[in-house]
Amino acid sequence: MRHDTVQSNTLGADLRALRKSRGLTLSELANRLGRSVGWLSQVERDLSAPSIADLRQISTLLDVPLSLLFGTAAASPDESGHVVRRNARRRIGNRTAGLVEELLSPDLTDDFEMVHSTFEPHSEIETTNIRETQEVGYLVSGRLDLRIGDRDFTIQPGDSFRIRGEPHRWANPYDEPAVAIWVIAPPVY
Structure with missing residues (x-):
């Protein structure tokens, strides 16, 4: 992973959920970001990692704090998606x-x-x-x-x-x- 990108096990799913909760289609958000629908789709499927600049723009457009889009401490595979530890x-x-x-x-x-x-x-x-x-x-x-x-x-x-x-x-x-x-x-x- 490059130093100017962010990776999270839930970033893509979180972005998809936030986009949908704002009533935006993939196409609408991609247009507002000045990116292709294919790029945004890959980000939402965790196939591509957005840059910090991308995350800043996404957080502004979705009206969420940038810190929300950063990953947490890694959960063990048997806890991921189920348990959030205090330090995570x-x-x-x-x-x-x-x-x-x-x-x-x-x-x-x-x-x-x-x-x-x-x-x-x-x-x-x-x-x-x-x-x-x-x-x-x-x-x-x-x-x-x-x-x-x-x-x-x-x-x-x-x-x-x-x-x-x-x-x-x-x-x-x-x-x-x-x-x-x-x-x-x-x-x-």
Whole structure:
């Protein structure tokens, strides 16, 4: 493998799932990338490895963090596609708002994704979030303030919540991190 390419056991399947979840055909995404349909098809079948520049462009067009497209620590053959070890989680998003997210799902090929979210102390999202998803969260530790629609909630450890395509915001004004597990359908990362 060349140094300017990235290889992942799930990259092609993940790209296909992300493309389809955005309602794009192979032809539409290939045109937006300025690449051939054949090249994109090979990438989605893991027959060709895209360059870092290609991945940057793909991440922008699919509106996902570039870090999501990088592989994880190798899983043993009997665990691949089934088990994600703690040290092999893929980081998604960025820390700018004080949120660290890791993908718990082995890949993005299911109808949902699971995410481990750590909300750092005294952090808050700057803008209201709204997406065409159904999300369920479970707070493992800490406390988290949520605004879902026009209602405010303080979530405690052991509490769960649901968001159905509604505008929402979060804040952790407290002195300890808040850790939550989210299930999101369809996958957005």
